[in-house]
Amino acid sequence: MTPSPAISYYRATATPYAPYAPLESRQEVRVAVIGGGFAGLNTALGLAERGLRDVVLLEREQIGHGASGRNGGFVFAGYSLGEQSLLDQLGETRARALFTRTIEGVHRIRRRVADYAIACDAVDQGVIWANWFRDPDVLRSRQRLLAERYGVTWQWLPETELRERIHSTRYHDGLFERDALHLHPLNYAIGLAGAAAGQGVRIHEHSGVRRLQREGGRWRVQTAHGEVLAEQVVLACGGYLAGLERRIDRAILPIATYVMVTEPLGERLAGCLDTNAAIYDTRFAFDYYRPLPDTRLLWGGRISVLDRAPGAVQRLLRRDLLRVFPQLGDVRIDYAWSGLMSYARHQMPQIGGREDGLWWAQAFGGHGLSSTCAAGELLAAAIAESDPAWREFTDYGLAPTYRPLGFLGAQAAYWRAEWQDWLKTRLEG
Numbered sequence: 001m002t003p004s005p006a007i008s009y010y011r012a013t014a015t016p017y018a019p020y021a022p023l024e025s026r027q028e029v030r031v032a033v034i035g036g037g038f039a040g041l042n043t044a045l046g047l048a049e050r051g052l053r054d055v056v057l058l059e060r061e062q063i064g065h066g067a068s069g070r071n072g073g074f075v076f077a078g079y080s081l082g083e084q085s086l087l088d089q090l091g092e093t094r095a096r097a098l099f100t101r102t103i104e105g106v107h108r109i110r111r112r113v114a115d116y117a118i119a120c121d122a123v124d125q126g127v128i129w130a131n132w133f134r135d136p137d138v139l140r141s142r143q144r145l146l147a148e149r150y151g152v153t154w155q156w157l158p159e160t161e162l163r164e165r166i167h168s169t170r171y172h173d174g175l176f177e178r179d180a181l182h183l184h185p186l187n188y189a190i191g192l193a194g195a196a197a198g199q200g201v202r203i204h205e206h207s208g209v210r211r212l213q214r215e216g217g218r219w220r221v222q223t224a225h226g227e228v229l230a231e232q233v234v235l236a237c238g239g240y241l242a243g244l245e246r247r248i249d250r251a252i253l254p255i256a257t258y259v260m261v262t263e264p265l266g267e268r269l270a271g272c273l274d275t276n277a278a279i280y281d282t283r284f285a286f287d288y289y290r291p292l293p294d295t296r297l298l299w300g301g302r303i304s305v306l307d308r309a310p311g312a313v314q315r316l317l318r319r320d321l322l323r324v325f326p327q328l329g330d331v332r333i334d335y336a337w338s339g340l341m342s343y344a345r346h347q348m349p350q351i352g353g354r355e356d357g358l359w360w361a362q363a364f365g366g367h368g369l370s371s372t373c374a375a376g377e378l379l380a381a382a383i384a385e386s387d388p389a390w391r392e393f394t395d396y397g398l399a400p401t402y403r404p405l406g407f408l409g410a411q412a413a414y415w416r417a418e419w420q421d422w423l424k425t426r427l428e429g
């Protein structure tokens, strides 16, 4: 039987767990975390690991309902903002410090998956950045920049070697980021929730926060059937806007990106890939893909202001897949879905807090696995230990994105970059 394309592969293969009951009482806590994606879960777990037991996490739908349960599953260092821009904006010392936070994020994810025995199909075999273009300069300059300014080594993969690993004539040379992995993100989120709950965090699903008010020195956090009085609140709602604090919501542009999963390919997978690494390419609007344990290929790409239906996602992505692997012409697509990333105008995460105990962690863009882990640590340390390290992110504030006009700007910028990629491809013949 053909699986329903209406649900994601991740949801179809999610680790079963006893659902967390909706909030139906009045609770007084030290910290209320709003949003059950990686940003909220990492913060709650970070708090629990620091000994805070008095923490509630409220999720509007289910754990991992947002981008965290729908993404490509690439765990790698860095931010949506490129390394050169980070350097230009902050100078070497501060740029390197922020970049290092995400390297530590990768290491922490690896450790947590092992320590909490999170069953999430983690494949610790690196990520390949494959060059769509003939011009090797884009690879050389990034490799040099990472080595000289960030102390990070990405291995050169000459075209012949790359083609032994990826059986496509589409690419030329590549870079191999060894210190990276890929995993089933929804099961990783479910595992984080289990780890947090196991250390006392009270999690409530189907508990969308409708109102957030400052009252008598505390925060009143109201859902449909309950409320929480909290000393501190962390807003971590990503592109699935919370609608609670205007300034925080307005700083986000929710941008869609798409994923599909093929039928199990069996031996045909070896006709495409001789690597377990995850792969993406050097275009602005790159494809990203990885083999799954049951020999399916998970394929993602495109960026749009439109959150498309599964049928449309499948049609668009199938075309992209066949440009790289024409040998999969007749392949069946079993799942297709879209998800919303949250972007700030400056393309960096917004991690911050106010005197009155309101904190936020959002705008992780398309690089959210390691950076949400870093954010969770920073906010947990700030709340539990008054650690000021979160201030490293104060340059990247809550600048408004001017929706809906901001959507037009983002789509125009995307089309321009896509056109430049297309032109460069044509000129190279």
Ligand SMILES: Cc1cc2nc3c(=O)[nH]c(=O)nc-3n(C[C@H](O)[C@H](O)[C@H](O)COP(=O)(O)OP(=O)(O)OC[C@H]3O[C@@H](n4cnc5c(N)ncnc54)[C@H](O)[C@@H]3O)c2cc1C
Pocket (backbone or CB within 6 Å): 034, 035, 036, 037, 038, 039, 040, 058, 059, 060, 061, 062, 063, 064, 065, 066, 067, 068, 069, 070, 071, 072, 073, 074, 075, 076, 207, 208, 209, 210, 236, 237, 238, 239, 240, 241, 242, 243, 244, 256, 257, 258, 259, 300, 338, 339, 340, 341, 342, 361, 362, 363, 364, 365, 366, 367, 368, 369, 370, 372
């Ligand atoms: C298709 C796709 C592919 C991606 N691929 C990668 C990748 O391979 N590697 C990578 O590093 N990053 C990737 N990303 C980015 C990454 O997934 C995100 O940056 C990250 O998951 C953001 O986590 P978050 O917790 O900020 O937001 P989300 O995961 O979106 O979580 C926000 C949560 O808040 C909840 N919420 C909203 N409002 C309320 C409310 N009022 N009350 C209670 N709860 C509320 C939502 O239901 C949601 O569950 C991808 C993203 C997408 C969409």
